[in-house]
Amino acid sequence: MRVVLGVAGGIAAYKACSLLRLLTEAGHDVTVVPTAAALRFVGEATWxxxxxxxxxxxxxxxxxxxxxxxxxxxxxxxxVAPATADLLARAATGQADDLLTNVLLTARCPVVMAPAMHTEMFEHPATQANIETLTERGVHVVPPASGRLTGKDSGPGRLPEPETLYEVCRRELERTRGAGTLAGRRVVVSAGGTREPLDPVRFLGNRSSGKQGYALAAVAAERGAEVTLVSTADLATPDGVAVVPVETAREMEDAVRSAAASADVVVMAAAVADFRPADVAEHKIKKSHGPGPDGAPDESVPALTLVRNPDVLAGLVASRRGDGGPVLVGFAAETGDEDGSVLDHGRAKLERKGCDVLVVNEVGGGKAFGTDDNTVHVLRRGSGDVVDVGPATKSAVAAAVWDVVTDLL
Known part of the structure; x- marks a missing residue:
């Protein structure tokens, strides 16, 4: 999408370089419009x-x-990041004395401004009145952070970190791009790694954080869907999303199948454990088991027998045969090896699973689990097309997945 990055003349202009990088890496077409004063801090060649x-x-x-x-x-x-006191004043009074203020007057899209200045300037009644005026006109004014300013000063007025500003921009763009595209649709998303108890203390689990599932749920809600999130993760609930907490694979299967009965789309982003202990100890398994035949402590290791967990996605595919049912989206964590590339393994898994869309998630080498960025390849059954995304934020990945799903719907 087309983004204009306005940069006013403050020392925080250097942070806008990182925001620009985040926007371009997410695939947006960014035009930078600095003021003359901004070019004293960061030159035209850099932009x-x-x-x-x-x-x-x-x-x-x-x-x-x-x-x-x-x-x-x-x-x-x-x-606009940073938005100085001068820029806020000129924008609030409708001046058009440079390119950036002209752009602000002609824009009919969402506008975000991130004030950055010394505390006294930010708290001055004139600046506060200008912010109030802009907010009443629909401008999203991002509150400044508190912290070290120029010189020895500290306090409110610091430009928020680029990652924070990018997330604000992402949400505004998501509303513009996907507004209403999932309106009236019921969506189920699973998230997190399941936990299979060994005893009241221990469990078998995996490294999944649940972040990607939560991003998928958040973007779907932003696009107007009614979202049920079946989750094992302890993360902040996205706006407009109903969370069903679960822990084990069988609990997740029950919750997903129940919610899927009336759903238009089911996205299985959770990392569901393939196996679980055949028996769960009633009490904590002790490191030592009392004295052995020779009187010494028995420190043998208990044997662990595993049984298979249900394949939730496969069950959903099987249950819908012959009567339609929801669009089914699966996730597959893959690494390339001597037998094939990540895409080779992903295509083979798409055929085996029988779902409509498979998001092949590159893992290993610091990718995917627990990180804030993903590299994925979105495959669609019956089509040789591949949508490659990343390295990109989990929110950008989510937007790409919903774009593909929306086409199917």
């Missing part, structure tokens, strides 16, 4: 190199293309 596009600095550049009107008209999002 051009990071965005891959020529940087416009005034209303007179490329005048035949009418940039002071066109840039704002064509944008899907305008974000």
């Amino acid at each position: 051009s190199a990071l965005s891959g596009k020529r940087v416009h600095t005034d209303v007179w550049s490329d005048i035949t293309e009418v940039p002071h009107v066109r840039i704002g008209q064509e944008a899907d999002l305008v974000v």
